[in-house]
Amino acid sequence: MPEIIKYTETELVALLKQRQQNAFGYLYDHYSGALYNVILAIVSDRELASDVLQEVFIKIWKQAESYDATKGRLFTWMMNIARNASIDLLRSKSYQNSRQNRELSETVYDSAGVTATNIDLIGLRKLVHSMKEEYKVLVELSYFKGFTQDEISKMLDIPLGTVKTRLRGALLQLRELVKK
Amino acid sequence: MHFCNYVNWLKNKVDTRAYIESGIIESYVLGLADAEEAAELEMLCKKYDDIQKALDEFEALMKAHAFDNAITPDAAVKDRIMHALAEDFAKEENENIVPVIPLNVPDEKIKPIARPVWNYIAAASIILLIASTAFNFYLYNNYKSAANKYQALLTERNSLQASNDVYRTNMLIIQDTDVLKINLTTVKEKENNLATVYWNSKTKDVYLMPSKMSPVPSNKQYQLWAIVDGKPVDAGIIEPDCNGLCKMKNIPKAQAFAITVEQKGGSPTPTLTAMVVMGKV
Numbered sequence: 001m002p003e004i005i006k007y008t009e010t011e012l013v014a015l016l017k018q019r020q021q022n023a024f025g026y027l028y029d030h031y032s033g034a035l036y037n038v039i040l041a042i043v044s045d046r047e048l049a050s051d052v053l054q055e056v057f058i059k060i061w062k063q064a065e066s067y068d069a070t071k072g073r074l075f076t077w078m079m080n081i082a083r084n085a086s087i088d089l090l091r092s093k094s095y096q097n098s099r100q101n102r103e104l105s106e107t108v109y110d111s112a113g114v115t116a117t118n119i120d121l122i123g124l125r126k127l128v129h130s131m132k133e134e135y136k137v138l139v140e141l142s143y144f145k146g147f148t149q150d151e152i153s154k155m156l157d158i159p160l161g162t163v164k165t166r167l168r169g170a171l172l173q174l175r176e177l178v179k180k
Numbered sequence: 181m182h183f184c185n186y187v188n189w190l191k192n193k194v195d196t197r198a199y200i201e202s203g204i205i206e207s208y209v210l211g212l213a214d215a216e217e218a219a220e221l222e223m224l225c226k227k228y229d230d231i232q233k234a235l236d237e238f239e240a241l242m243k244a245h246a247f248d249n250a251i252t253p254d255a256a257v258k259d260r261i262m263h264a265l266a267e268d269f270a271k272e273e274n275e276n277i278v279p280v281i282p283l284n285v286p287d288e289k290i291k292p293i294a295r296p297v298w299n300y301i302a303a304a305s306i307i308l309l310i311a312s313t314a315f316n317f318y319l320y321n322n323y324k325s326a327a328n329k330y331q332a333l334l335t336e337r338n339s340l341q342a343s344n345d346v347y348r349t350n351m352l353i354i355q356d357t358d359v360l361k362i363n364l365t366t367v368k369e370k371e372n373n374l375a376t377v378y379w380n381s382k383t384k385d386v387y388l389m390p391s392k393m394s395p396v397p398s399n400k401q402y403q404l405w406a407i408v409d410g411k412p413v414d415a416g417i418i419e420p421d422c423n424g425l426c427k428m429k430n431i432p433k434a435q436a437f438a439i440t441v442e443q444k445g446g447s448p449t450p451t452l453t454a455m456v457v458m459g460k461v
Contacts, residue, residue, distance in 0.1 A: 019272045028258055033250030034243070040251060050257050057261045061268070071222055072209070072235070075243040080211040123249045142212050149214075167212070168203025175206055175238065178245045 009074040016064040024061055031075070032057070035082045041123040042086035042144050052089055056082045087146035127177040135170035142167060199224065200234040209238050350425040358382045362437055364457035373456050377404075377437045378425065386415055386428040386437075393418075393456070396441055403442045405450050406434035417446045436460045 007015070007026060015023030035056060039049045059081050067077050089095055121129050128139045141147045141155070149167065153160040207213045208221050225232040262269075353359060362377040373394055378387040388404055396402060404415035408431070415437065416428035438458040440450045 021269050021272070025262075028261065032257070033252050034246035036251050036253045037246050037249045050253055053253055054257050054260050054264070058264055061265055073239045073243065075246075076209055076239045079242065079246065083211055122251070123246070143210055168207060170203075171206035171210065171212070172201070172203045175241065178241055 010069075013064075013067065013069060013074050016061075017067075019064075027060070028057055031078065034075070035078060037123045038079055038082045039086050041121075041125045042083060043089060044122070048089060048095070049086075052082070052085050056085050059085065083143075084146075090145070124174075124178075127174060130177070131170065131173060134166060135173060138163065138167045139170050139174065194224070194228070196224075196228050196230050199231060205231075205235050205238050209235070209242055346424060353380075353387055353425060354378055356380060359387075360461065362459045362461055364437055364439060364459040366457055367438075367455050371456065373439075375439055375457050377428075377459065379431065379434070379437075379461070384430050384432050386431050387425045388416075388418060388422065388428050389425050390418060390422055393439075396420075399444050400441050401444050401446065402439050402456070403446050403450065404428050405438045405440065406431040407436040407438065408434050412438070412450045414446070414448065417442075434461060 005026070007023065012023055012027060016027070032053065036049065036053050039052045039056070040046070043049045043052060056078070060078055063081070067074065071077075125144065128136055128144075131139065137156070138152065141152050142149065147155065149163045150160060152158075153163045156163075158166075204213065204217055204221060208218055213221065221231070221235070225235055354361075358381050360379045360381055362379060364375040364377060366373045371394060372392065374392040376389040376391055378389065379385075380387075386404075386406070390402070393402065401420075402418040404418060405412040406415045407413075413431065413434070414429065415431055418426065418428075418439065436458060438450070439456050440452070441454040441456060442451060
């Protein structure tokens with residue numbers, strides 16, 4: 001049955017904060033695909049990404065109170081919950097252990113830079129893959145891997161200021177790629 | 181807070197165009213901005229419409245991109261989520277059904293929670309009070325004991341002082357160059373009595389020291405006699421409490437002294453058979 005009701009983000013926020021379960025169901029139905037994409041771009045493995053997606057929506061329900069509309073859109077808030085949960089998974093011990101037994105399904109790093117071993121890149125990752133090397137590595141390490149700019153500066157042996165400016169440049173380029 | 185003032189000061193100078201082109205908005209949306217940068221952006225958005233607009237635009241862009249590349253997850257995921265939240269949902273339902281506040285709230289709920297701190301303070305105070313009282317009793321007892329001892333000491337001191345005075349006086353008497361010392365030695369060989377008479381040749385005062393005299397029965401007493409021209413003259417009864425030097429009768433002239441045992445109260449004439457010591461001047 002086609003959805004008759006369409007909620008704007010503002011309405012959804014209000015309903016969620018009122019703990020309306022119907023609104024939560026609507027949220028899942030409409031937003032899960034987009035968030036799944038965000039998660040897959042970082043995590044790659046579908047099963048694991050499903051687990052993260054589940055965790056993300058539970059968090060969205062539980063933390064709805066803390067969403068502050070003055071700081072950005074509902075989707076941006078959800079997107080960041082999804083990204084953080086994905087990175088947490090990548091950093092978890094269980095993931096680190098199982099990685100060794102698994103076929104590498106994500107990019108691997110050597111001292112020179114980034115080497116993609118999987119063609120099936122999802123969403124943002126596909127876009128980033130087409131960027132120039134020095135931008136690519138910064139976006140990979142910061143967005144997809146969750147390293148701070150300070151950590152990146154040490155890892156790549158580049159001054160922190162350079163990391164900052166270069167990363168911003170990379171994101172501006174990314175914006176252009178997204179627009180297309 | 182000082183950062184806001186700085187921004188205020190810069191108000192007319194902020195190149196919003198440059199800020200928008202700096203990439204900070206992109207990093208904020210993607211979750212890559214640090215706390216400082218985020219706070220700065222949020223503040224600038226409130227002040228500058230074009231910055232707010234640029235933020236909106238990039239957010240919309242990222243959302244559109246995510247939706248364009250949306251991948252449908254397994255249907256099972258939704259089930260798992262709803263199952264996991266079932267309890268939470270039920271709780272919310274119950275809270276929504278039941279009317280919120282009953283009209284009469286029992287006093288218990290309104291009363292502020294008795295801070296346990298005060299109970300502890302009260303208990304501690306009582307314990308301190310009891311301890312203090314007990315200590316007071318102890319101190320008082322000590323004081324009383326010390327006071328008593330002090331009294332006793334004073335009394336002892338007084339008596340010692342008195343004795344001392346007596347000895348001093350005695351010393352004076354004995355050392356007086358005008359005083360003759362006459363030893364009265366034991367008459368009966370079985371006994372071992374000794375007394376000493378100190379006779380001041382100028383004042384004619386007679387002092388007796390019963391150096392070593394056997395005790396007499398309670399109905400009898402020692403009596404001192406001065407032998408004057410062959411005749412005995414009463415020189416006084418030796419009181420039982422005479423321990424040091426006792427003053428006897430004044431004897432102007434004598435050739436000898438003797439002590440006899442007489443009936444209590446003394447006798448006008450000596451019982452010569454009861455003589456115990458004698459000494460010639």
